Amino acid sequence: xxxTEFLALLxxxxxxxxxxxxxxxxxxxxxxxxxxxVVFNTTRKTIEIYRSHEIYELPPDLRxxxxxxxxxxxxxxx
Amino acid sequence: xSTIQPIAGENEQHPDVALVDRVRGGDVSAYDTLVRKYxxxxxxxxxxxxxxxxxxxxxxxxxxxxxxxxxxxxxxxxKFYTWLVRIAVNESLMRLRKRRTSKMVSIDxxxxxxxxxxxxxxxxxxxxxxxxxxxxxLAEILRRTVQGLPHGFxxxxxxxxxxxxxxxxTAEALGLSVPAVKSRLLRARLQxxxxxxxxxxxxxxxxxxxxx
Ligand SMILES: [Zn+2]
Numbered sequence: 001x002x003x004t005e006f007l008a009l010l011x012x013x014x015x016x017x018x019x020x021x022x023x024x025x026x027x028x029x030x031x032x033x034x035x036x037x038v039v040f041n042t043t044r045k046t047i048e049i050y051r052s053h054e055i056y057e058l059p060p061d062l063r064x065x066x067x068x069x070x071x072x073x074x075x076x077x078x
Numbered sequence: 079x080s081t082i083q084p085i086a087g088e089n090e091q092h093p094d095v096a097l098v099d100r101v102r103g104g105d106v107s108a109y110d111t112l113v114r115k116y117x118x119x120x121x122x123x124x125x126x127x128x129x130x131x132x133x134x135x136x137x138x139x140x141x142x143x144x145x146x147x148x149x150x151x152x153x154x155x156x157k158f159y160t161w162l163v164r165i166a167v168n169e170s171l172m173r174l175r176k177r178r179t180s181k182m183v184s185i186d187x188x189x190x191x192x193x194x195x196x197x198x199x200x201x202x203x204x205x206x207x208x209x210x211x212x213x214x215x216l217a218e219i220l221r222r223t224v225q226g227l228p229h230g231f232x233x234x235x236x237x238x239x240x241x242x243x244x245x246x247x248t249a250e251a252l253g254l255s256v257p258a259v260k261s262r263l264l265r266a267r268l269q270x271x272x273x274x275x276x277x278x279x280x281x282x283x284x285x286x287x288x289x290x
Pocket of ligand 1 (some may be wrong): 002003006029033035036037
């Protein structure tokens with residue numbers, strides 16, 4: 001496996017949509033290729049960080065305000 | 079007599095379907111439940127696209143009102159949430175167009191860039207890179223970094239990786255093909271990785287040589 005082939009499979013490996021055979025090929029490549037191992041680990045970490053940190057929170061007071069406005073209009077038939 | 083049931087079998091209805099049916103039957107309180115279920119997601123998506131708090135508030139309100147109005151057009155063959163996201167994305171893009179009158183805005187904007195197609199920064203990250211920053215600093219880094227992505231990449235990343243839509247649902251919500259979603263997702267992930275490396279790379283000790 002080349003680094004280019006590895007990169008083409010990166011998303012599928014991260015999302016776990018590859019067969020066991022492909023996964024093991026990818027793992028073998030990472031074992032030999034430090035660069036691809038770093039790319040894999042840091043890309044996975046990138047996704048994990050964005051998933052676990054809420055960067056745009058809907059504050060409770062705003063949420064209530066929006067909610068009231070939406071439901072008031074819906075009850076009138078919009 | 080198996081006791082293990084699939085989580086959502088083919089014949090099993092998504093709980094939203096019953097809620098949508100109740101709303102169509104005139105039960106407004108069922109819509110209340112749907113709004114509470116998805117308002118945070120809609121607000122986040124709108125913030126990511128418009129990058130403006132006021133616009134995101136307006137979009138959240140407008141998207142739910144529009145979905146309510148158009149509910150009879152909703153076909154049961156897609157999920158209510160995916161359908162709602164599509165409305166929210168369109169409303170967000172309309173807001174953007176209003177703000178940037180001189181410039182057309184679409185989800186195809188800027189996707190021709192080659193940036194991030196090949197990883198360049200190959201430094202490993204600290205074991206727990208988030209620990210080096212306060213929550214406020216970290217949120218600011220994450221916001222700034224994702225905002226720097228080309229628009230057409232950002233929205234794919236947000237729907238697929240942040241909001242957890244499947245590739246197919248993301249394609250449906252954005253009116254893109256599955257291959258287009260896949261290629262944008264890879265580029266988005268790689269660009270974010272590249273940009274976050276600046277903040278998260280393992281700090282070398284002074285003995286290792288030059289390190290800014
Ligand atoms: Zn490699």
